[in-house]
Amino acid sequence: MTYQQQSTAAPPQGRAGASPAVPPQAPPPGPQGRPQGPDAGPPRRTAWAEGVDRLRAGATTEPGRLRIIGAVLAVLVVTFGAVTAWEMTERSAAADDVLHSSQPLSADAADIYRSLADANTAASSGFLAGGQEPAKTRQRYEDDISLAADKLVTAAANSEPGSTSAKTITDLNKMLPEYKGLVERARANNRQGYPLGGAYLRYANAKMQIMLDDAERLYTVENQRLRSDYDDATPYPWIAIGAGVVAIGGLVWAQRRNYRRTNRVLNHGLVAATAATTVVLLWLVVGHTVARAGLNDSYDHGVRSMNTLNDARLASLKARSNENLTLVSRGAETKDVGTGADKQTVDTFDYDFEQQMKALTTKLAAAEDLADDSAGVKPVEAATGNMKVWKERHAEARTQDTLGNYQGALDKVIGSKADKPTGECFDSVETNLKAAITHERAEFEQAAGDGRGAMNGLVVGAAVLAVLAAAGAVLGIGRRLSEYR
Amino acid sequence: MNARRLRASLRGWGGVGAMAVVCALAAVFALLLPVAQSRENDDGEPGGQRTAGGYQARAEDCTDPEKQSLSPSSGDQDGDTVQAIKDRGFLIVGVDQNSYRFGYRDPNSESDDAELEGFDIDLVHEIADKIVGEKPKNVRFRAIPTDQRIPAIQDGKVDMVVRTMTINCTRLEQVAFSSPYFETGQQVLAPKKSDITGLDESLAKKRICTATGSTAFDALDAARTAGTLPASADFEKRTVPNQLDCLVRLQLGEADAVVTDGALAASQAAQDPTVGLKGKPFTDEFYGVAMKKDADDLVRRVNQILVDYRKDGWQKSYDKWLAESLGESSGPPPVQYK
Numbered sequence: 001m002t003y004q005q006q007s008t009a010a011p012p013q014g015r016a017g018a019s020p021a022v023p024p025q026a027p028p029p030g031p032q033g034r035p036q037g038p039d040a041g042p043p044r045r046t047a048w049a050e051g052v053d054r055l056r057a058g059a060t061t062e063p064g065r066l067r068i069i070g071a072v073l074a075v076l077v078v079t080f081g082a083v084t085a086w087e088m089t090e091r092s093a094a095a096d097d098v099l100h101s102s103q104p105l106s107a108d109a110a111d112i113y114r115s116l117a118d119a120n121t122a123a124s125s126g127f128l129a130g131g132q133e134p135a136k137t138r139q140r141y142e143d144d145i146s147l148a149a150d151k152l153v154t155a156a157a158n159s160e161p162g163s164t165s166a167k168t169i170t171d172l173n174k175m176l177p178e179y180k181g182l183v184e185r186a187r188a189n190n191r192q193g194y195p196l197g198g199a200y201l202r203y204a205n206a207k208m209q210i211m212l213d214d215a216e217r218l219y220t221v222e223n224q225r226l227r228s229d230y231d232d233a234t235p236y237p238w239i240a241i242g243a244g245v246v247a248i249g250g251l252v253w254a255q256r257r258n259y260r261r262t263n264r265v266l267n268h269g270l271v272a273a274t275a276a277t278t279v280v281l282l283w284l285v286v287g288h289t290v291a292r293a294g295l296n297d298s299y300d301h302g303v304r305s306m307n308t309l310n311d312a313r314l315a316s317l318k319a320r321s322n323e324n325l326t327l328v329s330r331g332a333e334t335k336d337v338g339t340g341a342d343k344q345t346v347d348t349f350d351y352d353f354e355q356q357m358k359a360l361t362t363k364l365a366a367a368e369d370l371a372d373d374s375a376g377v378k379p380v381e382a383a384t385g386n387m388k389v390w391k392e393r394h395a396e397a398r399t400q401d402t403l404g405n406y407q408g409a410l411d412k413v414i415g416s417k418a419d420k421p422t423g424e425c426f427d428s429v430e431t432n433l434k435a436a437i438t439h440e441r442a443e444f445e446q447a448a449g450d451g452r453g454a455m456n457g458l459v460v461g462a463a464v465l466a467v468l469a470a471a472g473a474v475l476g477i478g479r480r481l482s483e484y485r
Numbered sequence: 486m487n488a489r490r491l492r493a494s495l496r497g498w499g500g501v502g503a504m505a506v507v508c509a510l511a512a513v514f515a516l517l518l519p520v521a522q523s524r525e526n527d528d529g530e531p532g533g534q535r536t537a538g539g540y541q542a543r544a545e546d547c548t549d550p551e552k553q554s555l556s557p558s559s560g561d562q563d564g565d566t567v568q569a570i571k572d573r574g575f576l577i578v579g580v581d582q583n584s585y586r587f588g589y590r591d592p593n594s595e596s597d598d599a600e601l602e603g604f605d606i607d608l609v610h611e612i613a614d615k616i617v618g619e620k621p622k623n624v625r626f627r628a629i630p631t632d633q634r635i636p637a638i639q640d641g642k643v644d645m646v647v648r649t650m651t652i653n654c655t656r657l658e659q660v661a662f663s664s665p666y667f668e669t670g671q672q673v674l675a676p677k678k679s680d681i682t683g684l685d686e687s688l689a690k691k692r693i694c695t696a697t698g699s700t701a702f703d704a705l706d707a708a709r710t711a712g713t714l715p716a717s718a719d720f721e722k723r724t725v726p727n728q729l730d731c732l733v734r735l736q737l738g739e740a741d742a743v744v745t746d747g748a749l750a751a752s753q754a755a756q757d758p759t760v761g762l763k764g765k766p767f768t769d770e771f772y773g774v775a776m777k778k779d780a781d782d783l784v785r786r787v788n789q790i791l792v793d794y795r796k797d798g799w800q801k802s803y804d805k806w807l808a809e810s811l812g813e814s815s816g817p818p819p820v821q822y823k
Contacts, residue, residue, distance in 0.1 A: 130592045130593055131592055131593040132593070185736075189756070190592050190593075191593070192756075193591045193592060193593050193594075194585060194756040195582070195583045195584070195585050195589045195590075195729060195756070196585070196729060196732055196733070196753075196756045196757070197592070198583060198729075199583075199727065199729040199730050199732065199733045200733055202726075202730070203730065203733050329583075330582035330583060330590075330628040331582070331583075331628045331629055331630035331633070332583050332630065332726065332727040332729070333630075333726040333727065334630045334632060334633065334726075345630075345632060345633060345636075347630070348726075401628075402627065403625060403627075404577065404578075404625030404626045404627045405625070406582070406590065406601075406626070406628070
């Protein structure tokens, strides 16, 4: 692809007519004849100036022009190939990150958030059941804590040292054992039958709220990272497309020029070059469009659904632990809500329960809107149904509690199946949301995998075809050039 | 021209006048503020009579709040209020579920009806048995937060509140109290090994925990003003939502001492053998049963029940719940009616 102006350039041609295969003509009339040899001019000249001069001289003859055209075409095609390879490498790397790095990390952050909230819920459920907590609740609590600890290690390994995420993870790592210590103290006191246990559990819960805020921040950051990977993977490779159009334009112009001068329709080399370049351009546009569609689909129907469902699940978990804590605290904590005439004192945990139920309602409605197939809609609908029953049963439990029937309220919250407790509804909401998340995750992986797959081979293919096209262009021009020898 | 100048100068004087009025109002507010604050401090640990602080002004029209109750023989004991309870078939009582040995629920109770128990609860059962008659489920307990005790009575959500509630002048304006059934006072609670000896110099530079808005907090404030509490004692930013949370802070080493009334301090000490009461109570307070302000018949009836209870039942209940942490008792507090 190197282009060298030969010093034995044919004498320049005059004003070019359309005459085909014109033999070399008389020497140039004017001062365009340039000095032969490097030491011609009295002042020493730069290589650049010399090169420009040679080029200018070359452009005055047809073979010289052809050489220049050949070189320019080759450069255009190769540039097109290189830009395509570069832009698509970037995009497919970002798509890889979406699939294999940022989405799993975002899911991990969601897991940390969820398992912490779940541990808090399990701790309060177990506490309510009495000094001897049920083995199932205890197991759930332990599993949650160890899952959170595991995921924190992964998250720490993937966070940039010194970043806010790294600091948040460190904080969470510090607070996790503190929280666990408080829960153990609560359990020990509850076993002794001391109300102090309840005070410890409220303190543990307060600590957990700080941890949940941190976990939420982490989750948000990971989601932003995922979003930015999507933003890197999906935009059209405009530079490559532009380069492709220019390259094809150049090839077409060269062939048209060739046709005008020689009346030959086809120059095999140039045609091959045009075909190869067109293939690369089409592949680029179509392949990227398909990939982009797949990725966008995976975001709209996978990631957004998953995020909404995760939010719903967290609201349900928080509502449940507040419901439990209402019975644990038994009016030990109140807060003022509203201002002025509407100001009233409410039970902190009962109020928080209501807030989380509102969030759950909103998120479930949003998730139902986002779900795009019946397999996705069904579990969300079921969860919505569970939530409605939960609200009804919760109202009954509250009535029992305010009537002074504490045991009745307790049975309505953590009782056995015969009592129709709210715990049953919470469990069903959990199960259904879990199913919905699994479904959306599969949808995400399918769509994102398809999208990523559409980029396969594009980089290598573009590079190889561009080299072939450049070779074709050079050969095509070379053939035409040989006619001057 | 002249008129305009006059108006301008008047306007100038008007400004000065307004400022003077504002200053006067501010001074009045500043003077009234302690009184107004004491009304809002309607929480937890009771503050009957204080040794110092902004209560002197009130003391003139309200001395010995524990002696303001109606004598049982002063009138009808079976009026509309009592009759309504009888007709209903059960008594509704506001109680605490978190005060160990006074009113609490044993999470490990073998019985499956989650009964509450404690010194206050014994008294409630006595009252219910006497008013409604001895039968199962003759009382319904409602757990109410400390700061909801008075609203619950005023709104008629409960017939009475038996919840370590101190008889004081502010509350007497809002609810009616029975004769006193328990005597206590603000006290310091600290680890037994601690060098704290009570409300004195030993609290210098110590972190003291109190419940938010509690009278324990006010008592500490007053003690600092009076000079009995060292200025370096750190308590302003160490308040917690509930008195029991103080024991949590104490056990976690986030506080060095707790101030609450002696009965609740004893209830805390009963849950942790390594902490103990330090020094004598530094206020004198009485617990009473709180009822609706105009329910005179109910007040007389409860006072009658208390007369009998003091003779029989009181000591038994004390020995069962409180003797262990409070020591031997010299019996129920003396009674004087209005």
